[in-house]
Amino acid sequence: MTHQPQFAVVTDGGLDAFPDLRNGVPVAPFSLTFGTQNYRMDEITREWLFQELQRNPAHPTSSQPTPQDWAEAYRAAGAGGLPVLALTISAGLSGSRNAAEQALALVPGVDVTIHDTRTLSAAQAFQVHAAVTAAERGESLETALAWVRRTHEETELYFTIETLEYLRRGGRIGRVQATLGGLLNLKPVITVDKEAAIYTNVGRARSYKGAIEAVAAQVTARHGEGTPLRLGLLYGSVREDADALLAAIRARHPVVWSGFAGVNPVLNVHTGPRALGVAAAPGNWVWER
Template sequence: MTPLFGVATDGGLDAFAGLNNAVPVAPFSLNFGSRTYRMDEITREELYRELQTHPVHPTSSQPTPQDWAEAERRASGGLLPVLALTISGGLSGSINAAEQARAVVPELPVTVVDTRTLSAAQAFQVHAAATAAQRGETLETALDWVRRTAGETELYFTIETLEYLRRGGRIGRVQATLGGLLNLKPVITVDRATGAYTNVGRARSYKGGIEAVAAQVTSRYGEGTPLRVGLLYGSVREDADALLAAIQARHPIVWAGAAGVNPVLNVHTGPRAVGVAAAPGNWVWER
């Protein structure tokens, strides 16, 4: 089918090989003191080395309007309208840059959507949009699929230490709900109202945190509900396997994929992290 629109997203995406996630990306950047890397210029392994050895904690920078304009041009192919899906506006100003990019590419009709999430949950929404495009569906159909996918998908993750969220200034409500007890392992999600991180559970160990993430999934969807799961891992791939096993003990798995957390997001979680985007049953267009 001939696509009627193109799809672009930003560096909040953790892409999955088994999903339609191969869309143009407006990249974030990482800044180590005076040295700046675009997110596709540093590997996860290089990031972990820098985190261990660099005296300055890195900061991240959102895409520029020019970065967004370039991604939109590639998505459009010069002809098509573009659906631009951004990381949550409660976590980044990327959506503002996407809006400002309209002035850079005034010839392109661009629809900007705040996914109100990130990472694997953003990947699910990108998959919905890109699938609609591949099937020759209208932009209106794609927006409906994205909206419905967003409504049924949850993202939960845990981290070994809160230190990196603290350094990056993103600890906010997570720290408040933990009472500042930094030795506890939080279960974090993105609040649908604010688009920012919030804590929904806790554990006394990292292994317990993995179990707590699985328990949160079951609490949300009900034991025995078939699920699609996009698993995420930081420096230890086996963490994703452990989380999948914990979820499989309670749910049939319709689809599962795993992806490493990208370097820009990993700066805020720290190297050791594990998470999941979960949604019930088949994709909305398969029902």
């Protein structure tokens, strides 16, 4: 049974999209700059980025979407005259939400609601999936926002990285470095703080293999051993890292859904090539209960 959607969904380049989730929405892309060269996220691949990080002496910087980028996404989504729900990466991590608000002046004919996901990556993907599911079912924008908020409340995002160097260079390290002190060879376990919606360190390990176990242990500590979970697994340059994390979590939890996504190039610039993460939430999706 098909329903008439009452709104459309857009998001930004903070999203790591999963093929098995409803993540196929217009995206306001972030961009990368290497020296004097600027690239939009939709123009580059992960493989290109990994090669460039090895051969290019310039350290890349990332830029939030411009108001024009957001306006294009709004127009694409609202082409049928529908209101638009825009889900942004956490305003604590990027100025994208600010650009999304500035873009409203560029699309006077489109009715836009902006919602800060207060997270990013796979956890943002879960919220986009909730919003698009609501739209496809003909639910109201209010119902979609309720599902998105509940999805946020129950979803935790944890990740680890091989080196803190990229977070440090990108100026994103703040509370993480403060917690780890000068021990830059330790592998941190990082989450997005639910209150402040910024990165904070919740664990550490001496080896990368230990860090994978530490991420799995955080998931169990948060959700309780034996709780059935949905898992959005993320990987940087080493796909097998995500398989190892899935196996570690499976040892303690039934997994009701799992999907894999490569960390997008703009986020990978901050983590460094070898990175691993997971968005974990309990049981079925909120609308399946």
